[in-house]
Amino acid sequence: MIVLDAVSKWYPSGIRPALSDVSAEIGAGEFVFLVGPSGSGKSTLLRLLLREERASSGQVVVAGQDVARIPDRRVPRLRRTVGCVFQDYRLLPNRTVAANVAFALDVIGRPRHVVRSIVPEALELVGLGEKAQSYPDELSGGEQQRVAIARAFVGRPRVLLADEPTGNLDPTTSIEIMHLLDAIHQAGTTVLMATHNAALVDAMRRRVLELSDGTLVRDEARGGYDT
Numbered sequence: 727m728i729v730l731d732a733v734s735k736w737y738p739s740g741i742r743p744a745l746s747d748v749s750a751e752i753g754a755g756e757f758v759f760l761v762g763p764s765g766s767g768k769s770t771l772l773r774l775l776l777r778e779e780r781a782s783s784g785q786v787v788v789a790g791q792d793v794a795r796i797p798d799r800r801v802p803r804l805r806r807t808v809g810c811v812f813q814d815y816r817l818l819p820n821r822t823v824a825a826n827v828a829f830a831l832d833v834i835g836r837p838r839h840v841v842r843s844i845v846p847e848a849l850e851l852v853g854l855g856e857k858a859q860s861y862p863d864e865l866s867g868g869e870q871q872r873v874a875i876a877r878a879f880v881g882r883p884r885v886l887l888a889d890e891p892t893g894n895l896d897p898t899t900s901i902e903i904m905h906l907l908d909a910i911h912q913a914g915t916t917v918l919m920a921t922h923n924a925a926l927v928d929a930m931r932r933r934v935l936e937l938s939d940g941t942l943v944r945d946e947a948r949g950g951y952d953t
């Protein structure tokens with residue numbers, strides 16, 4: 727589902743590459759943690775998969791598409807295939823919870839009647855059926871992340887990327903969010919989650935990719951946070 731072939735990335739201002747000769751394959755339906763210290767290249771890797779950045783060399787393939795070669799007009803279709811959630815939720819503050827989720831569907835051109843039926847389903851799925859008409863600032867951090875996950879998943883992407891999704895959450899809430907991402911994985915979605923949360927990685931014992939200074943230093947089938 728994801729192929730990285732000798733991928734390197736230099737930012738124009740960088741004195742060293744953010745990613746250096748990274749190769750890995752992630753199959754359909756896998757759940758993979760991406761770990762490594764701050765600045766090791768995790769976000770850069772996720773941005774390449776979303777075509778928010780382009781690789782300086784090497785090839786990035788997502789769902790059979792060479793991401794660098796996708797014409798700009800087809801990038802929205804890539805974003806339909808790849809959902810993502812972030813540490814800071816990135817909800818629209820002056821829109822209701824339902825409107826935030828609906829927005830993701832409007833953007834990809836789903837008809838209004840479809841939006842009306844699947845937004846409530848997506849909110850039920852994340853346990854927020856009652857909060858459809860609330861605004862983000864009326865919700866806890868964990869609830870806001872649930873909304874972000876509903877928004878990322880409502881279009882049924884084949885791949886879900888999560889960049890430090892529990893970074894602003896307490897341990898109990900982090901476990902709840904982890905269970906939600908795991909449920910999305912169980913539903914057949916390929917999940918790649920960048921995280922510093924050692925307790926979660928150690929508890930889940932899933933495949934772990936570890937970056938250090940832009941280099942892939944570990945690819946372990948059932949790893950912990952530190953080996």
Ligand code: ADP
Nearest residue numbers: 737739740744763764765766767768769770771
């Ligand atoms: P991580 O997500 O693991 O913290 P990043 O991918 O954000 O790592 O950063 C990897 C390296 O690339 C770091 O040295 C960082 O300073 C650099 N970097 C990230 N984004 C940019 C950017 N937009 N411009 C220049 N350098 C960047």
Ligand code: ADP
Nearest residue numbers: 821822824825826828829841842843845846858
């Ligand atoms: P506005 O007042 O700016 O129209 P709304 O929150 O009323 O904002 O609606 C914005 C979008 O969200 C519309 O596409 C609407 O269909 C959708 N929407 C709002 N509430 C719901 C809901 N409970 N279920 C499904 N879609 C909703």
